[in-house]
Amino acid sequence: MDISEDELLAAIRRVLSVSDPAIIVAVGDDAAVVRPGGGDLVLTTDAVVEGVHVDRATATAREIGYKAVAVTVSDAAAVAASPRFALSSLTLSPEVDAAWTMELFGGMREACDEFAMSLVGGNVSSGPVLSVTVMVTGEVAAGRAISRAGAEAGDLVTLTGSLGGSAAGLRLAREVVHGREVTDEVRDAIRRHQRPTPRVGEAQVLARHGATAMIDVSDGLVIDLTRLCEASDVGVRLDLGRIPAHPASAEGEALGGGEDYELIATMPSDAAASDAAAELREVFGVPLSVIGRITDSGRESVDEAGASRPLERLGWDHFG
Amino acid sequence: MDISEDELLAAIRRVLSVSDPAIIVAVGDDAAVVRPGGGDLVLTTDAVVEGVHVDRATATAREIGYKAVAVTVSDAAAVAASPRFALSSLTLSPEVDAAWTMELFGGMREACDEFAMSLVGGNVSSGPVLSVTVMVTGEVAAGRAISRAGAEAGDLVTLTGSLGGSAAGLRLAREVVHGREVTDEVRDAIRRHQRPTPRVGEAQVLARHGATAMIDVSDGLVIDLTRLCEASDVGVRLDLGRIPAHPASAEGEALGGGEDYELIATMPSDAAASDAAAELREVFGVPLSVIGRITDSGRESVDEAGASRPLERLGWDHFG
Numbered sequence: 001m002d003i004s005e006d007e008l009l010a011a012i013r014r015v016l017s018v019s020d021p022a023i024i025v026a027v028g029d030d031a032a033v034v035r036p037g038g039g040d041l042v043l044t045t046d047a048v049v050e051g052v053h054v055d056r057a058t059a060t061a062r063e064i065g066y067k068a069v070a071v072t073v074s075d076a077a078a079v080a081a082s083p084r085f086a087l088s089s090l091t092l093s094p095e096v097d098a099a100w101t102m103e104l105f106g107g108m109r110e111a112c113d114e115f116a117m118s119l120v121g122g123n124v125s126s127g128p129v130l131s132v133t134v135m136v137t138g139e140v141a142a143g144r145a146i147s148r149a150g151a152e153a154g155d156l157v158t159l160t161g162s163l164g165g166s167a168a169g170l171r172l173a174r175e176v177v178h179g180r181e182v183t184d185e186v187r188d189a190i191r192r193h194q195r196p197t198p199r200v201g202e203a204q205v206l207a208r209h210g211a212t213a214m215i216d217v218s219d220g221l222v223i224d225l226t227r228l229c230e231a232s233d234v235g236v237r238l239d240l241g242r243i244p245a246h247p248a249s250a251e252g253e254a255l256g257g258g259e260d261y262e263l264i265a266t267m268p269s270d271a272a273a274s275d276a277a278a279e280l281r282e283v284f285g286v287p288l289s290v291i292g293r294i295t296d297s298g299r300e301s302v303d304e305a306g307a308s309r310p311l312e313r314l315g316w317d318h319f320g
Numbered sequence: 321m322d323i324s325e326d327e328l329l330a331a332i333r334r335v336l337s338v339s340d341p342a343i344i345v346a347v348g349d350d351a352a353v354v355r356p357g358g359g360d361l362v363l364t365t366d367a368v369v370e371g372v373h374v375d376r377a378t379a380t381a382r383e384i385g386y387k388a389v390a391v392t393v394s395d396a397a398a399v400a401a402s403p404r405f406a407l408s409s410l411t412l413s414p415e416v417d418a419a420w421t422m423e424l425f426g427g428m429r430e431a432c433d434e435f436a437m438s439l440v441g442g443n444v445s446s447g448p449v450l451s452v453t454v455m456v457t458g459e460v461a462a463g464r465a466i467s468r469a470g471a472e473a474g475d476l477v478t479l480t481g482s483l484g485g486s487a488a489g490l491r492l493a494r495e496v497v498h499g500r501e502v503t504d505e506v507r508d509a510i511r512r513h514q515r516p517t518p519r520v521g522e523a524q525v526l527a528r529h530g531a532t533a534m535i536d537v538s539d540g541l542v543i544d545l546t547r548l549c550e551a552s553d554v555g556v557r558l559d560l561g562r563i564p565a566h567p568a569s570a571e572g573e574a575l576g577g578g579e580d581y582e583l584i585a586t587m588p589s590d591a592a593a594s595d596a597a598a599e600l601r602e603v604f605g606v607p608l609s610v611i612g613r614i615t616d617s618g619r620e621s622v623d624e625a626g627a628s629r630p631l632e633r634l635g636w637d638h639f640g
Contacts, residue, residue, distance in 0.1 A: 006547075024360055025467045029551070030398035030535060031364035031458070033465040036356055040344055043440060044351035045409045045455060049447040078350035089365045089409070089453045120363060127369035129448050133409045135365060135455040138351065145353040147345045215350060227326075231349070 001126065003098045008124060011098065015105045020118045022084075032120035034085055040145055042081035042138035046072040050093070050130040058173060061100045063194045064132060065107025071218065072134040073115050074198035074261040078216040079145040080207035081138030083200065086112055086119045088134050091127035104132070115200060144207065146265075151213040151232035155266040156273045157292035158206075160199050160280065163221055164249025167257025169193030172248060189248035196261040202280055203263055206288075209276035211265040220258040222311060225292075226299060228264060235295035238311055241304035244289050266294055321446065323418045328444060331418065335425045340438045342404075352440035354405055360465060362401035362458035366392040370413070370450035378493060381420045383514045384452060385427025391538065392454040393435050394518035394581040398536040399465040400527035401458030403520065406432055406439045408454050411447035424452070435520060464527065466585075471533040471552035475586040476593045477612035478526075480519050480600065483541055484569025487577025489513030492568060509568040516581040522600055523583055526608075529596035531585040540578040542631060545612075546619060548584060555615035558631055561624035564609045586614055 001008065013028050025033035048054045048068050056064075069086060076083045088108060092101060105119075112119045117136070169189035176182055176190070203214060215228045221243065229236050245254035267273040277288035299311040321328065333348050345353035368374045368388050376384075393403045408428060412421060425439075432439045437456070489509035496502055496510070523534060535548045541563065549556050565574035587593040597608035619631040 024463070025399065025465055029467045029469070030395040031362045031401065031456075031465075033399060033401075033460065033467070034361050034363065035462065036361045041354050041356045041361070041405075041457070042351045043354065043405060043407055043455075043457065045407045045441070045443050045453075047409045047411065047443055047445050047453070049411055049445055052445060052447050075350040079345060079353060081351065081353075085361075085363060087363055087365045087455060089367045089455075091367065091369055091451060121365070123365050123367055123453075125367050125369055125372060127372050127449060127451065131411060131447065131451060133365075133367070133443075133453045135363075135407060135409075136351075137361070137363065137457075140353065142355065143344070145345055145351075147349045147353070149349070 001092060001098065005124065008098060008101065011102055012105055015102060015109055016119050018118050023118060023120055027121050032087070034120060037084065037139050039139045039141045040143070042076050042079055042140055042145065044072060044075040045133060045135040046075060047131055047133040059194060061103035062107035062110070065104040066111045066195055068132040068134045069108050069111035070196050070198055071261065072136045073200065074216045074218065076136050076138035077198045077200040077203045078214050078263060079140065079147060080203045080214065081140040081145065083115050083117045083136050083138045085137045086117050086134055088119060088122035088132065090122070090124050091129065091131045092124065093128060093130045096130060146207050146211050146214045148213050148215050148228045148231035151228060151234050151266040151294045153234055153294055153296045155212055155268055155294040156270065156290050157225070157236060157238070157294060158265050158267050158273050159244065159262055159289050159291050160202050160286055161262045162244040162246045163217065163260050163262060164254035164257045165189045165192035165246030166196065166259040167253040168246055168248040168250060185248040189246060193259065196259065198261050199263045202284055202286055205279050205283065206263065206265040206276050210268050210272045212268055213266045215264050217260045217262045217264060218258060220256045222255055225264055226311065229299055235297040236292055236299050236311065237295055238292040238301045240301050242289060242291050244287065321412060321418060325444065328418060328421065331422055332425055335422060335429055336439050338438050343438060343440055347441050352407070354440060357404065357459050359459045359461045360463070362396050362399055362460055362465065364392060364395040365453060365455040366395060367451055367453040376450070379514060381423035382427035385424040386431045386515055388452040388454045389428050389431035390516050390518055391581065392456045393520065394536045394538065396456050396458035397518045397520040397523045398534050398583060399460065399467060400523045400534065401460040401465065403435050403437045403456050403458045405457045406437050406454055408439060408442035408452065410442070410444050411449065411451045412444065413448060413450045416450060466527050466531050466534045468533050468535050468548045468551035471548060471554050471586040471614045473554055473614055473616045475532055475588055475614040476590065476610050477545070477556060477558070477614060478585050478587050478593050479564065479582055479609050479611050480522050480606050481582045482564040482566045483537065483580050483582060484574035484577045485509045485512035485566030486516060486579040487573040488566055488568040488570060505568040509566060513579065516579065518581050519583045522604055522606055525599050525603065526583065526585040526596050530588050530592045532588055534583055534585045537580045537582045537584060538578060540576045542575055545584055546631065549619055555617040556612055556619050556631065557615055558612040558621045560621050562609060562611045564607065
């Protein structure tokens with residue numbers, strides 16, 4: 001690092017200074033002290049590690065900071081919470097300097113502003129490999145959080161937006177470097193990969209219309225849907241022909257690509273699903289697709305010809 | 321890793337299962353949901369990175385897990401909060417296996433039990449270098465947090481316990497490997513390094529007796545006292561002859577060693593300091609020493625011969 005730790009911390013405090021009346025003790029003290037808004041407290045964390053989740057050769061510091069916050073917010077959204085405060089814990093490698101680090105904070109600040117949150121503190125350390133860990137707190141009315149565990153046989157499986165855009169964006173960003181034409185579809189896919197949009201408001205609409213369980217699609221539809229079924233102790237019949245694939249996605253990217261941060265929500269009735277779909281379309285311009293049904297047991301997929309086969313785990317396992 | 325991510329997460333859930341009625345949605349969902357106890361919410365995070373803060377050759381997985389939680393709790397203690405919930409975010413390198421990881425969680429669980437907290441969630445990722453990031457939430461009565469920024473000229477500078485034990489312990493642990501005799505002093509110093517004790521209850525006593533500012537000694541007395549003075553916009557006159565050095569510490573380790581996790585508290589009067597000292601001695605068996613006085617400006621040290629010189633920054637800077 002080209003400046004001292006205390007100089008860096010002072011610079012970070014300048015980037016992060018916000019006037020949020022709920023912040024009692026802000027960035028720069030031993031701990032942040034905030035005034036909670038009531039309701040239940042939601043806590044979640046996610047991390048990006050260079051060489052595993054992120055590559056400084058293809059993503060800017062600002063994009064890395066933005067995405068680190070956005071993907072963590074997605075976990076808070078998936079229990080129907082409103083994100084409120086964030087902490088970051090950085091390990092800075094010798095290859096990054098103060099200017100790069102301030103751009104990283106700029107990206108985190110930008111995401112926090114976008115999701116109406118405040119970055120209230122954190123930790124900075126040196127180390128051999130860059131990593132950015134973000135922790136997010138959220139608020140939800142007491143007892144109103146939606147976990148993965150409430151799905152019941154007969155519920156409809158619904159999905160916001162489309163899948164495969166992020167995987168396509170990662171692939172296309174590399175192809176663009178080698179001269180591929182940048183169409184609107186390509187641009188949208190790359191944006192989905194670099195600046196994912198957590199479905200914060202959408203989750204609250206789904207919760208209000210009676211969602212019984214929710215999970216965000218971070219590792220891929222098949223993996224995350226399997227996790228929801230395991231947590232709820234139910235089966236599922238997934239209708240492959242109804243899965244909305246991003247127009248730029250290739251074979252397999254919608255089912256297994258991951259990092260789309262759409263929501264899977266199980267809805268208790270056709271009416272609940274269609275009412276939620278109408279509100280999501282009107283308020284957010286986001287489609288809600290019915291992609292299957294919860295069953296008592298067994299996880300299977302059905303293709304457009306009606307052929308059924310076990311739902312395989314096509315997604316990405318961090319240790320795979 | 322020798323098992324899959326989902327197998328590891330299932331094993332972690334077994335180690336962490338606690339029956340805490342305030343946990344609404346526990347480990348294993350997108351986010352943890354907890355019921356706060358009222359008052360202000362305290363948020364803090366700290367990280368240990370292999371090769372920087374910790375070495376697997378000299379510390380066990382259990383010690384690393386324990387210390388990662390303890391040092392983060394110390395930051396919550398330093399604002400006079402009661403720690404309540406923790407999240408962990410791990411990056412696991414190829415050198416660690418599932419058994420090592422479960423021991424790490426065992427150490428985190430042990431520390432959480434010791435400080436009456438619950439580990440409610442987190443994140444596990446693979447990466448080239450082991451790191452353990454812990455986030456702690458705490459509770460403090462509304463408006464009662466003690467920041468670094470409240471010290472005023474005339475306040476006494478007080479310190480819990482003794483300094484230099486952790487630095488001595490790090491040094492002595494290596495010497496013991498090479499045949500040094502293990503006396504009680506040596507054993508205590510090594511323990512201070514490997515299993516530091518955050519001053520949670522002590523901080524609350526100091527707050528109740530009117531502490532105007534507090535900070536924990538993580539980077540070293542001189543650095544952390546300087547930070548308190550900068551945040552409060554005051555000076556200090558540090559009495560070098562009254563700094564309680566750990567009996568096993570060597571020259572310089574008490575002033576600059578760091579990682580002792582004692583508290584520096586500024587007290588508004590002699591009576592407040594001596595009342596707090598009496599209660600700390602009686603309840604915790606912990607001494608409180610008066611080591612200096614806050615002044616309007618200028619930071620200086622005075623040695624036992626009465627010679628004054630500028631308070632130098634003898635501690636350890638992460639980017640130094």
